[in-house]
Amino acid sequence: MLDQYAEWLATIPKTELHLHLDGSLQAHRMLSLAAKHGIGLPYASVGEVEAAYQFKNLQSFLDLYYLGASVLRDEEDFYHLMMDYLLVCREQNIVHCEIMIEPQTYAPNGVSFSTMMAGFTRAVDEAEHDWGQSVGLILSLLRHLSEEDALQTLTAADEFRDQFVAIGLASAELGNPPEKFVRLYAAARERGYRLVAHAGEEGPADYIWQALKRLQVDRIDHGVRCVDDPELMAHLAETRIPLTVCPLSNVRLRVFERMADHTLLQLLEKGLCVTVNSDDPAYFGGYLSENYHAMHVALGLDRSQTLALIRNGFEASFLSDQKKQMYLVQLAN
Ligand code: HPA
Ligand SMILES: [Zn+2]
Numbered sequence: 001m002l003d004q005y006a007e008w009l010a011t012i013p014k015t016e017l018h019l020h021l022d023g024s025l026q027a028h029r030m031l032s033l034a035a036k037h038g039i040g041l042p043y044a045s046v047g048e049v050e051a052a053y054q055f056k057n058l059q060s061f062l063d064l065y066y067l068g069a070s071v072l073r074d075e076e077d078f079y080h081l082m083m084d085y086l087l088v089c090r091e092q093n094i095v096h097c098e099i100m101i102e103p104q105t106y107a108p109n110g111v112s113f114s115t116m117m118a119g120f121t122r123a124v125d126e127a128e129h130d131w132g133q134s135v136g137l138i139l140s141l142l143r144h145l146s147e148e149d150a151l152q153t154l155t156a157a158d159e160f161r162d163q164f165v166a167i168g169l170a171s172a173e174l175g176n177p178p179e180k181f182v183r184l185y186a187a188a189r190e191r192g193y194r195l196v197a198h199a200g201e202e203g204p205a206d207y208i209w210q211a212l213k214r215l216q217v218d219r220i221d222h223g224v225r226c227v228d229d230p231e232l233m234a235h236l237a238e239t240r241i242p243l244t245v246c247p248l249s250n251v252r253l254r255v256f257e258r259m260a261d262h263t264l265l266q267l268l269e270k271g272l273c274v275t276v277n278s279d280d281p282a283y284f285g286g287y288l289s290e291n292y293h294a295m296h297v298a299l300g301l302d303r304s305q306t307l308a309l310i311r312n313g314f315e316a317s318f319l320s321d322q323k324k325q326m327y328l329v330q331l332a333n
Contacts, residue, residue, distance in 0.1 A: 005296050009289055013095040013330060015313035016277055016288050018221050018244035020100045022069040023280025024085040033071035053283055058202050058253050059172055069105045078119025086127040092289045096317055100140035100168050104153055113156045136165035136318050143169050143176035150184045165318045166194035173203040178210035185215040194218050194318050200225035201255060205232050219316060227263050237271040242316030246279035247295055248286050259298035268308060275313040
């Protein structure tokens with residue numbers, strides 16, 4: 001039974017701007033694809049996979065996340081992965097989503113860029129056609145690998161340049177600071193990509209400064225460690241450079257011990273352009289609506305705060321100004 005908040009939330013058009021598509025791989029699909037391709041996994045049932053969703057930090061999650069993604073091999077797999085998530089968008093009234101895809105995860109298994117893109121774009125085209133889903137793809141590069149590897153992936157994406165709105169930077173943050181990728185971001189900027197990067201999830205506030213100053217990003221993924229640096233907080237409030245915050249992820253990866261400790265409402269109060277997102281919903285116990293709901297329960301997130309966060313989502317998106325206006329007008333009514 002949905003409570004009144006959940007019922008109301010379902011009626012409001014929303015965005016999702018921080019979603020790793022591999023993080024939406026459901027346990028049942030992980031198992032069926034492993035069986036299809038004859039790939040051995042250390043889990044025999046959905047229950048066993050889900051029992052492994054106990055993380056002590058980002059790295060312990062990433063180990064399982066990359067193992068899970070290793071079952072994705074052919075065009076059909078990529079189609080279903082994307083379509084499963086887009087169907088959730090339809091169900092949860094996520095009218096616009098910006099989705100991170102990570103080709104470097106599949107490349108060691110011999111998956112070509114074109115196989116992956118064929119599956120993804122077939123699903124996106126269908127969803128756009130069938131129910132008007134709005135989708136932007138973000139080419140997310142992996143920071144535990146070299147900058148050279150990321151640059152090669154950026155070059156491989158040239159053929160598909162029109163399919164992407166932005167590049168991003170994900171994976172193990174500590175020890176892989178933004179400044180490791182200055183050349184990558186310069187090359188992406190030259191190609192006309194919008195720029196985002198994970199910073200200040202486990203890493204310090206200084207990594208957020210680096211992403212802003214050295215990479216010149218348009219948006220920060222996570223960014224919650226900005227609370228450690230008042231000057232940075234003031235800068236983010238003044239510039240309205242958005243943060244894509246992921247509450248359930250933060251609790252599951254122990255960035256905050258409990259949802260009640262989450263600082264999202266303080267950031268909103270201080271005038272930062274914070275948004276709510278799900279990160280890796282299959283692993284963290286909820287999609288977008290469940291993230292809002294968890295904040296409602298633990299922090300008393302009310303309807304007017306929720307609407308402010310949702311408006312921020314449209315403002316922070318890479319939609320055209322005209323489309324942003326259109327959605328913001330819808331929200332006001
Ligand atoms: O929360 C995250 N942080 C960094 N990399 C990631 N890749 C998937 N999820 C994450
Ligand atoms: Zn993320």
